[in-house]
Amino acid sequence: MDTPQNTALTRALTELPGPLPARGVIHIVIPHTDRFTVVGNHLAQHSGLSTTAVGLAVRIQSLPQGTEIGIKALAARLSEGEKLIAAALRELEAHGYLRRARTRLTNGRVVTRTVFCNQPTALLRPRIGAARPQRPPAPPQAPALPDVHQEQAPEAPDVQQQAPEAPAPQDHTPFVARVPPPTAPRQPPPPLPQPRELTAELDRAATALLSDLRRHAHQLVLSENDIRHLTPAVAAWLERDTHPDTIRHTLTNDLPQPLRHPAKLLKHRLTVLLPPPLPGADDLAAPARPRIAVTPFQTCDGCERAFRAPTPGHCRDCRNTRSPAQAAAA
Incomplete structure (x- = not known):
């Protein structure tokens, strides 16, 4: 059984135009005549989607209209679990491949x-309808797909089958893409941290720490130019009393695989994760309570009653009962 397969493969390779690459993948493209789905490279080579999300998107795209693609329905059909499928669906929704629309049916039910x-x-892309030729009316579309999170009730298929006879009101909510277009302006990156004063001691310690990173993570091999560029940022961390082991752990922990631009990653972490300066002793002290002036007690010269007043004298009752002549004499 191996000989015919090897012969067919060898014959197919000899029919390929041009010289074959010395290494890497070699494509033998046989045109499909039936049962195929067109998948764009923007999805197949999407750098922001996981392999599970890309494969699930291809599976959904190949399904016929009206097929249930809820989490439980997909988990019953695929080998992946519900948690992995739910995470992949959230990725596709975040990048605009999936969109949820709430629609009210004729019976009042909202799905x-x-x-x-x-x-x-x-x-x-902008759509200009006036410049396009008139097209014949499109046939009624099949019912939309069910929710990926909320499973339909048992009577949902009957409702969807009645949709062509009594079309439900369409949801006219405008579609808002979550992925910015390639022409969208990008925000400038934040500046690299700088110390208040780059002393010779700080410069030597920061340079040594950056040069030693490759001993702890072999991917972090930096050039001399990269080290000179990143030294002030490390010096800013050291100036804020950050321990060198803490800086080393922050720069080498959980590195992406593969790491294509070590210097850019270190620049991002040194800028975004910069800790604040340590507070001083005065900042940690409890705030002093405000002093409240208390009016002292006085003994009334007339009735010897205690009352509050800044100076000795008579209380209010004695002052009111005394005659004007007595008050003047006093």
Whole structure:
């Protein structure tokens, strides 16, 4: 059985045009005539999606209209668990491939439907209907997909089958893409931290720490130019009394695989994760309570009653009962 397969493979390789690469993948492209799905490279090579999310998107795109793609329905059909499927669906929703739309049916019931778009960036392009020729009316579309999180009740298929006879009101909520277009302006990166004063001691300690990172993570091999560029940022951390082991752990922990730009990653971490300066002893002291002036007690010269007053004298009652002549004489 191996000989015919090897012969067919060898014959297919000889029919490929041009010289074959010395290494790497070699594609033998046989055109499909039936049972195929067109998948764009923007999805197949998406750098922001996991392999599970890309594979789940291809599976959803290949399913016929109206197929249930809820979490439980997909978990019953695939080998992945519900948690992994739910995480992949959230990734697709975050990048615009999935969209949830709430629609009220004719019987008053509100359902959440899920729409899969095979090319979400195309929805951002302007559409000019006047310049396009008139097209014949499109046939009634099949019912939309059910919710990916809220499972439909047993009577949901009957409701969807009646949708063409009594069309439900469409949800006209405008689609807001969560992925910015390639032409969107980018915010400038924050500046690299700088110490108040780059002393010779700080410069030597920061340079040594950066040069020693490759002993703890072999991916962090920096050039001399990169070390000179990142030294002030490390000096700013040391100036804020950050222990060198803390800086080393922050720069080497949980590195992405593969790491293509070590200097850019270190610059990002040194800038975003910069700790605040340590507070001084005065900052940690409890705030002093405000002093409240208390009016002292006095003994009335007439009735010897105690009352509050800044100076000795008579109380209020004695002052009111005394005659004007007595008050003047006093």
